[in-house]
Amino acid sequence: MDQMKGFILQFYRPVDKRDMNASRAHARARGQAAVTDALYFLLIVTGITIFLFGFANSYGVTVDSELVKNYNVDFTTDALKTILYSSVPRDPEQSLYDNSGEIDHLLAYVKEDFSDNSKLEPATKKVLAQNIIGIMNPVANNFDYLFIISVPEGFTNPESFVFVFFHKSNLRPVKIVEDGLGGYEYHPEDAPKRDTIMGIPEGVLPFTDYVCGYEQALPDCNPSDYDALKIEIDSLLSGVGDTSQSSSKINLPKTEINGPGFEAVQAQAELTIWNATYLSDVTANELNQAPWNCVDILQITC
Amino acid sequence: MLNKGFLGPIGDDLPSLIPLLFALLIFFATFSFSYSTFSQKNTGFQRDLDVLNIARVLKGTNYVSGYQAFLDSCNSLNPTNLKYRAVITNYFTATTQYLGLPDAAPKEQIEAASLGLKSYMLEPFSVTVGTPPDDEKKPLECRVDASGLNPGFFSETPFVVKIYPLVVEDDRVVKPMHLVVVAWTK
Numbered sequence: 035m036d037q038m039k040g041f042i043l044q045f046y047r048p049v050d051k052r053d054m055n056a057s058r059a060h061a062r063a064r065g066q067a068a069v070t071d072a073l074y075f076l077l078i079v080t081g082i083t084i085f086l087f088g089f090a091n092s093y094g095v096t097v098d099s100e101l102v103k104n105y106n107v108d109f110t111t112d113a114l115k116t117i118l119y120s121s122v123p124r125d126p127e128q129s130l131y132d133n134s135g136e137i138d139h140l141l142a143y144v145k146e147d148f149s150d151n152s153k154l155e156p157a158t159k160k161v162l163a164q165n166i167i168g169i170m171n172p173v174a175n176n177f178d179y180l181f182i183i184s185v186p187e188g189f190t191n192p193e194s195f196v197f198v199f200f201h202k203s204n205l206r207p208v209k210i211v212e213d214g215l216g217g218y219e220y221h222p223e224d225a226p227k228r229d230t231i232m233g234i235p236e237g238v239l240p241f242t243d244y245v246c247g248y249e250q251a252l253p254d255c256n257p258s259d260y261d262a263l264k265i266e267i268d269s270l271l272s273g274v275g276d277t278s279q280s281s282s283k284i285n286l287p288k289t290e291i292n293g294p295g296f297e298a299v300q301a302q303a304e305l306t307i308w309n310a311t312y313l314s315d316v317t318a319n320e321l322n323q324a325p326w327n328c329v330d331i332l333q334i335t336c
Numbered sequence: 337m338l339n340k341g342f343l344g345p346i347g348d349d350l351p352s353l354i355p356l357l358f359a360l361l362i363f364f365a366t367f368s369f370s371y372s373t374f375s376q377k378n379t380g381f382q383r384d385l386d387v388l389n390i391a392r393v394l395k396g397t398n399y400v401s402g403y404q405a406f407l408d409s410c411n412s413l414n415p416t417n418l419k420y421r422a423v424i425t426n427y428f429t430a431t432t433q434y435l436g437l438p439d440a441a442p443k444e445q446i447e448a449a450s451l452g453l454k455s456y457m458l459e460p461f462s463v464t465v466g467t468p469p470d471d472e473k474k475p476l477e478c479r480v481d482a483s484g485l486n487p488g489f490f491s492e493t494p495f496v497v498k499i500y501p502l503v504v505e506d507d508r509v510v511k512p513m514h515l516v517v518v519a520w521t522k
Contacts, residue, residue, distance in 0.1 A: 068352035072359075079359035083366040090370035094377040101384050108388075109500060115398045116501040121510040130511055131433045137509050168429035169512050172499045 106278040106307065109173065114280045114305045116169050117181070126160040140165060141284065144183075149287045149296060152185075153257075154197055156334050159245055163199055163331045167243060170201065170307075175240060178202050178274070179307040180267070183284070185299055191288065193260045196301060198247040198267075200321070200328060203240060203310035208233040225314075232312045241310075244321060244328035248336055255336035262325035270313070277308040379521065386418045387498050387519045394422055394478060395515050398502040403465045403474045410478035420519040423460035424476035424504055427453075429512045434459075455497045456490055456518040463506045476504065495520040 120140045121130065128135035140162065147158040154162070166181050167174070183197040207230040208220035222235040234240050247258045271277055281304040287296040321328040329335070394409050406424070427434045427450075432441050435449040462473035500515045 068349045069355070072352040072355040076355040076359040079363045083362050086366050086370050090366075090373040093374060094381065097381055101381070101388075104388070105498065112395065112398050113501045116503050116512050119399055119503040119510055120512040129430065129433065129439045130509065131430055132439070139510065165512065169501045171428035171431075172514060 103276070103278070107280070110278040110280040110305055110307050113169050114282055114303065117166055117305070118282060118284065118303065120165055120169075122161045122165050124157075124161070126157055126164060145285075145287055148196065148299075149289055152191065152194070152196075152288055152299075156336055159197060159334055160331065162197060163243065163245060166199055167201075167331075173307065174201065175203075176310055177307045178241075178310050179305065180271075182267075182304045182306075183301055184304070185286070185301045188299060191299055194257055195247040195260065195263060196286070198245065198263075198328075199331075200244040200246055202242055202244065202321075204234055204238050204242060205232045205310055205312040206235065207231075207312070208235050243331045245331055245334050246321070246326050246328035249324070249327050250329045250333075250335050258325040258327050266325055271306060271308075273313065274308040274311045277306050279304065279306045281305070383418065383496055383519055383521055386415050387420070387496050387517050390415060390420055390422060390519065391498055391500050391515060391517050394517070395500050395502045398500075399510075400424065400476070400502060400504045402505060403463050403476065406476050406478070413478070415480070418519055418521055419480050420517060421456070421479040422477070422515060422517045423458055424502070424513050424515050425458045426461045426511065426513045427458050428499075428514050454487060454490070455499070455516055456495065457487070458516055461504065461506075461511075461513055463504060490520075493520045 118141055121137050122140045122143060123130055123132065123135040124138055124143060125135060130137065144154065144158060144162065147154050170177075170179060173179075179201045181197070181199040182195060184195050185191055185193065187193040207223040207226045209223050209227075209230050210218050211221045213219045219236050220233045222238075223230045226232075247263060249256050249258065281302055284301050284303050286299045286301045288299045290297050320326065390413055393413055394406070396405075396409060400406050410422075425434070431446055431450065432439050435441075435446065437445060437449060460475040460477040462475045464471050465474050466472060496517075496519050498517045500517075502513060502515050503510045504513050505511075
C-alpha cells in the first residue's frame with residue numbers, strides 16, 4: 035500500500051501556490067516577449083512592403099521615358115531623311131499623284147532655285163512646306179517643330195537662313211465653361227490663373243504653320259538679321275523643354291561671282307521637335323515682327 | 337486548477353500570432369502585386385522593343401526601292417510571342433488620294449471621310465510591280481496574324497502603334513509615306 039502511495043505521489047504533488055504564481059508570471063512574460071517580437075517583425079515587414087510597393091510603382095518609369103525619347107529621335111531622323119529624299123511636284127497646286135504634273139526631286143528643285151540668287155522663291159517654299167507638313171502629319175497635333183535650312187559663314191557667302199518653317203500649336207490659357215447643352219467649352223484667358231488649363235480656345239485652329247526669316251511686308255523682301263533671329267531661335271529652344279533634333283549637311287550650288295560655273299555652298303538642314311508647349315513670350319504678334327518675320331504659309335509672298 | 341491559463345503551445349502565443357500572420361499577409365500581398373506589376377511592365381517594354389526592331393528592319397535606310405525589297409525585309413522578320421501588322425501607307429502625306437477625294441477637297445469633307453479611321457485599320461499603299469502591259473499593283477503589307485482585325489478586337493487587346501516616315505519608290509517617283517506598325521501579344 036505504501037509502495038502504491040509513493041508511486042502515485044511521484045506523479046501527483048500538491049501544488050505550491052508560490053510555484054503557481056511564478057509559473058504564471060513566467061508565462062505572461064514569455065507571452066509579452068512573443069508579442070513584442072511579432073510587433074517588431076510586423077514593423078520590419080511593413081518597411082519592406084512600403085519599399086517594395088514604391089519600387090513596383092516607380093519601376094520602368096525611366097525605361098519608359100527613354101523609349102519615348104528614342105522614338106522621338108528616331109522619328110525626327112527618319113522625317114529629315116524622308117524630307118530630303120522625297121520627290122515633289124514643281125507646281126505647288128499639283129499633287130505628287132497627279133500624272134500630268136512635273137515631278138522632281140525636292141533637293142534638285144531647291145538647289146536649282148537657290149543657285150540663282152541664294153534665295154528660295156515662294157513656290158519653292160510652298161512645295162517644301164507642303165512636303166514637311168505631310169511627313170510630320172502624324173505628330174502635328176502633339177508636337178511643335180522647326181525646320182531650318184541655313185548657310186554658315188563661308189569665304190564668299192555671309193551667314194543666312196535660307197528657309198525657316200515653324201509649326202506652332204495655338205495653345206494658350208483657357209477656362210473650362212459649361213456650354214448649357216451638357217458639354218464644355220474652352221474660353222480664352224489673358225494669363226494663367228488657378229482655374230485655367232492650357233488648351234485650344236473655341237474657334238481657333240489647333241496650330242499654325244509659319245514660314246519665317248524674310249521681311250514679307252517690304253517690297254525687297256530682305257532676309258532677317260541672322261544673328262538676331264539665331265538668338266531668338268536659341269532662346270525659343272532653350273525654353274520648350276526636351277527636344278529631339280536631327281541635322282544633315284546639304285550642298286547648295288551658287289553661281290560664281292566672276293565666272294560661268296557654280297560653287298558649292300555647304301548648307302545645314304535641321305529638324306527639331308518638342309512637345310507642344312504654351313510659350314508666353316513667343317506670341318503671334320512677336321512672330322510677325324522682326325527678327326522672326328513669320329507669315330502663315332497660306333499668305334507667303336516672297 | 338493546475339496550469340491555469342495554459343491554452344497549449346499555440347494557444348499560449350495566440351496574441352503574438354495575430355501581428356505575425358498579418359505581417360505575412362501584407363508581405364505576400366505586396367510581393368504578389370509587385371511581381372504582377374514587374375511582369376506587366378516587362379511585357380510592355382519587350383513589346384515596345386520588338387516593335388522598334390520590326391520597324392528598324394522594315395524601314396531599313398528609309399528608302400524602300402520597291403515591293404520586292406519590302407517583301408525581303410518582311411520575310412526576314414521572325415518575332416516570337418508577338419503578333420503584328422505593318423503597312424506602308426500614304427494616308428498622312430496624301431490624304432485626299434488615300435480617301436479617293438479630289439485634291440482640292442474642302443477640309444470638312446476630308447475630316448468627314450476620315451472620321452473613325454484608326455491607325456490600326458489603315459490600308460496599305462499598293463506599288464506598281466513589273467512593266468506595262470504586265471504590270472500589277474501589290475500592297476506593302478507585312479503581318480503574322482491572319483485573323484480579322486477590327487475595332488472590336490483592338491478594344492479588348494492592348495496594342496502598340498508606332499509610325500515612321502519613309503519614302504517609297506513607285507513608278508520612278510520617290511513618294512513620302514509612313515510605316516505604321518501595330519503589335520499585340522494576345
